[in-house]
Amino acid sequence: MTPPHSASHHPVVETPIQVRYAETDAQRVVYHGNYLIWFEVGRTAYCERVGYPYARMEEEGIIIMVSEAHLRYRKSARYGDVVTIRTRMPQQRSRGCTFHYEVVLPDGSTAAEGETHHLFVQAATGRPCSVPPGIRDAFRAFAGV
Amino acid sequence: MTPPHSASHHPVVETPIQVRYAETDAQRVVYHGNYLIWFEVGRTAYCERVGYPYARMEEEGIIIMVSEAHLRYRKSARYGDVVTIRTRMPQQRSRGCTFHYEVVLPDGSTAAEGETHHLFVQAATGRPCSVPPGIRDAFRAFAGV
Amino acid sequence: MTPPHSASHHPVVETPIQVRYAETDAQRVVYHGNYLIWFEVGRTAYCERVGYPYARMEEEGIIIMVSEAHLRYRKSARYGDVVTIRTRMPQQRSRGCTFHYEVVLPDGSTAAEGETHHLFVQAATGRPCSVPPGIRDAFRAFAGV
Amino acid sequence: MTPPHSASHHPVVETPIQVRYAETDAQRVVYHGNYLIWFEVGRTAYCERVGYPYARMEEEGIIIMVSEAHLRYRKSARYGDVVTIRTRMPQQRSRGCTFHYEVVLPDGSTAAEGETHHLFVQAATGRPCSVPPGIRDAFRAFAGV
Numbered sequence: 001m002t003p004p005h006s007a008s009h010h011p012v013v014e015t016p017i018q019v020r021y022a023e024t025d026a027q028r029v030v031y032h033g034n035y036l037i038w039f040e041v042g043r044t045a046y047c048e049r050v051g052y053p054y055a056r057m058e059e060e061g062i063i064i065m066v067s068e069a070h071l072r073y074r075k076s077a078r079y080g081d082v083v084t085i086r087t088r089m090p091q092q093r094s095r096g097c098t099f100h101y102e103v104v105l106p107d108g109s110t111a112a113e114g115e116t117h118h119l120f121v122q123a124a125t126g127r128p129c130s131v132p133p134g135i136r137d138a139f140r141a142f143a144g145v
Numbered sequence: 146m147t148p149p150h151s152a153s154h155h156p157v158v159e160t161p162i163q164v165r166y167a168e169t170d171a172q173r174v175v176y177h178g179n180y181l182i183w184f185e186v187g188r189t190a191y192c193e194r195v196g197y198p199y200a201r202m203e204e205e206g207i208i209i210m211v212s213e214a215h216l217r218y219r220k221s222a223r224y225g226d227v228v229t230i231r232t233r234m235p236q237q238r239s240r241g242c243t244f245h246y247e248v249v250l251p252d253g254s255t256a257a258e259g260e261t262h263h264l265f266v267q268a269a270t271g272r273p274c275s276v277p278p279g280i281r282d283a284f285r286a287f288a289g290v
Numbered sequence: 291m292t293p294p295h296s297a298s299h300h301p302v303v304e305t306p307i308q309v310r311y312a313e314t315d316a317q318r319v320v321y322h323g324n325y326l327i328w329f330e331v332g333r334t335a336y337c338e339r340v341g342y343p344y345a346r347m348e349e350e351g352i353i354i355m356v357s358e359a360h361l362r363y364r365k366s367a368r369y370g371d372v373v374t375i376r377t378r379m380p381q382q383r384s385r386g387c388t389f390h391y392e393v394v395l396p397d398g399s400t401a402a403e404g405e406t407h408h409l410f411v412q413a414a415t416g417r418p419c420s421v422p423p424g425i426r427d428a429f430r431a432f433a434g435v
Numbered sequence: 436m437t438p439p440h441s442a443s444h445h446p447v448v449e450t451p452i453q454v455r456y457a458e459t460d461a462q463r464v465v466y467h468g469n470y471l472i473w474f475e476v477g478r479t480a481y482c483e484r485v486g487y488p489y490a491r492m493e494e495e496g497i498i499i500m501v502s503e504a505h506l507r508y509r510k511s512a513r514y515g516d517v518v519t520i521r522t523r524m525p526q527q528r529s530r531g532c533t534f535h536y537e538v539v540l541p542d543g544s545t546a547a548e549g550e551t552h553h554l555f556v557q558a559a560t561g562r563p564c565s566v567p568p569g570i571r572d573a574f575r576a577f578a579g580v
Contacts, residue, residue, distance in 0.1 A: 021334070021344075022178055022327040024171035026224055031167050032501045033471035037312040040468070044311070044370070054311075055370055066467045071504045079171055080334075080345055166479070166489075167472040177356045178326035182457040185323070189456070189515075199456075200515055211322045216359045225479070225490055312466050316459035316514055323457055369461055 010088040010143055015045040019081045029076035035112050036069060039101045042085035043116070046099065050142045052135055062132060063121045067096065071114035081106055089143040092136065095120055095128050097145075155233040155288055160190040164226045174221035180257050181214060184246045187230035188261070191244065195287045197280055207277060208266045212241065216259035226251055234288040237281065240265055240273050242290075300378040300433055305335040309371045319366035325402050326359060329391045332375035333406070336389065340432045342425055352422060353411045357386065361404035371396055379433040382426065385410055385418050387435075445523040445578055450480040454516045464511035470547050471504060474536045477520035478551070481534065485577045487570055497567060498556045502531070506549035516541055524578040527571065530555055530563050532580075 017038055025031040047053050057064065077083050084104040091098040096119045103111040122129045139145065162183055170176040192198050202209065222228050229249040236243040241264045248256040267274045284290065307328055315321040337343050347354065367373050374394040381388040392403040412419045429435065452473055460466040482488050492499065512518050519539045526533040531554045538546040557564045574580065 018331075018334075020327060021170055021330050022176050025166055026169035026171070026173040027498065028171040028173075032504065033167055033468055033475070036468035036471060037310060040311050041308075044308075053370065063462065065508070067508055069467065069504075069506045069508075073500070073502055073504075080343065163476075163479075165472060166475050172353065177359065178323055178330070181323035181326060182455060185456050186453075189453075198515065208317065210363070212363055214322065214359075214361045214363075218355070218357055218359075225488065311460055312468055314461035315456055316461075316463040318461040318463075321457050 012086045012088045013046040013049050015085040042087035046087045052138050061123045063123050064118045067119050068117040073112045074110045077111045092145040157231045157233045158191040158194050160187050160230040187232035191232045197283050206268045209263045212264050213262040218257045219255050222256045237290040302376045302378045303336040303339050305375040332377035336377045342428050351413045353413050354408045357409050358407040363402045364400045367401045382435040447521045447523045448481045448484050450520040477522035481522045487573050496558045498558050499553045502554050503552040508547045509545050512546045527580040
């Protein structure tokens with residue numbers, strides 16, 4: 001198991017996002033709640049890279065639910081900035097997995113970082129289930145977890 | 146048929162909303178896109194008052210879709226303001242209806258107003274359909290349309 | 291003056307957007323209010339292409355406000371779709387301008403289209419003002435309006 | 436210092452929120468990112484109850500920034516549900532404070548809970564500062580921290 005905060009050998013998927021005006025707030029910076037949306041954009045890109053986009057999981061009767069989210073804010077992002085979401089999967093468990101995210105500003109500094117924890121759920125029953133072998137192996141092969 | 150902009154005799158449902166920080170943008174006022182969300186909050190309250198909340202329509206196999214939206218912005222709303230959404234239904238048609246909204250600031254002036262046009266759709270087929278008689282009569286009795 | 295709905299010779303700026311999970315709603319399609327956010331993404335790209343991004347306008351003491359928005363919905367967009375925002379400026383006026391948008395689905399059909407009307411405002415006074423010549427000429431040269 | 440997760444004697448401010456359609460996602464439940472917005476609604480109500488709304492802090496040259504956020508999701512909230520945000524302040528520090536939130540469903544069960552950590556910042560300089568005595572004492576008197 002890799003500590004979630006370590007600089008790590010896990011492959012990183014990078015996703016650029018240009019800050020939208022709608023994402024700013026009256027402090028003239030990106031509203032802190034929007035980082036969870038960006039995390040999901042990074043997670044989507046990660047799953048696509050692995051070859052297992054959400055849509056494919058849903059076709060196989062599996063839903064990924066968010067069980068926890070943790071965010072640490074360092075610096076502000078502003079309208080028009082092109083930030084980069086750096087997503088990796090430090091951990092896969094029998095019934096879930098963890099993603100780690102870093103939001104990098106144009107100058108290379110970190111705006112925020114955090115993790116989300118997920119559970120695999122059977123769409124039909126709504127109950128947590130083991131990660132199906134096909135999904136487990138695809139992520140294992142890509143992420144080395 | 147009542148012209149949609151007229152001051153009218155149609156009953157109005159009023160819904161107070163306190164502006165959230167997340168709803169502001171870098172101009173330090175409410176982001177213009179959020180008025181469509183407020184319109185929906187007003188519409189929800191209206192349908193509840195009529196006795197036909199969305200949930201009941203869905204149970205009866207009916208979905209309301211938005212086919213058009215029109216917004217005219219007059220003044221800015223700010224974080225912490227308690228605005229009032231004044232919602233009325235100026236028109237019901239065989240296959241749809243129109244809602245009109247006015248967003249009123251604490252000083253009584255108008256922040257924005259507009260309309261949304263809706264089509265009734267059968268959930269099972271995804272096709273437009275006539276307004277079911279039960280819904281039609283409930284709104285007619287309340288709205289006088 | 292060009293009618294806002296006409297197929298027109300005005301240059302179009304295309305912006306791809308991949309639908310985010312956060313942008314969907316319980317009807318499993320993109321929430322109708324999010325199209326105003328996408329229109330703004332298209333407008334931002336348009337202004338950048340012209341060489342007059344918002345940031346440059348603000349530096350020159352000018353703010354663009356939205357005075358009206360109109361949206362017509364045709365088909366639904368879904369999570370994961372890459373839609374294209376096609377933005378053009380059919381009209382420039384002495385104190386404002388109009389943008390037109392079309393949101394195109396992966397199969398080439400139109401999900402929605404609409405217009406936003408804008409006023410130029412002096413940041414210092416908050417009052418509407420004439421379009422500054424530098425901005426007017428830049429948009430005129432690009433848009434042919 | 437009170438452990439942040441303990442059932443505690445700290446006074447709780449309750450804020451009802453009716454779930455908006457815009458807050459749902461394609462899983463037909465409230466999008467997980469929206470809980471941070473609800474936390475802020477709870478925090479706003481808490482500060483108002485204390486007699487120190489954000490606006491008053493800003494007038495005194497102080498901004499509250501979010502430095503960390505933690506969320507644990509238990510059950511789903513759905514469109515139309517009236518949830519209650521239960522907000523308390525388990526901890527005040529020399530340069531910041533912590534809020535704790537619980538989102539309670541209509542049946543009394545917990546949808547989610549979490550904490551946000553905050554730093555006080557001088558608006559003029561953008562630098563962290565000690566909690567001004569007036570603010571410190573007002574929160575101490577109310578929250579018992």
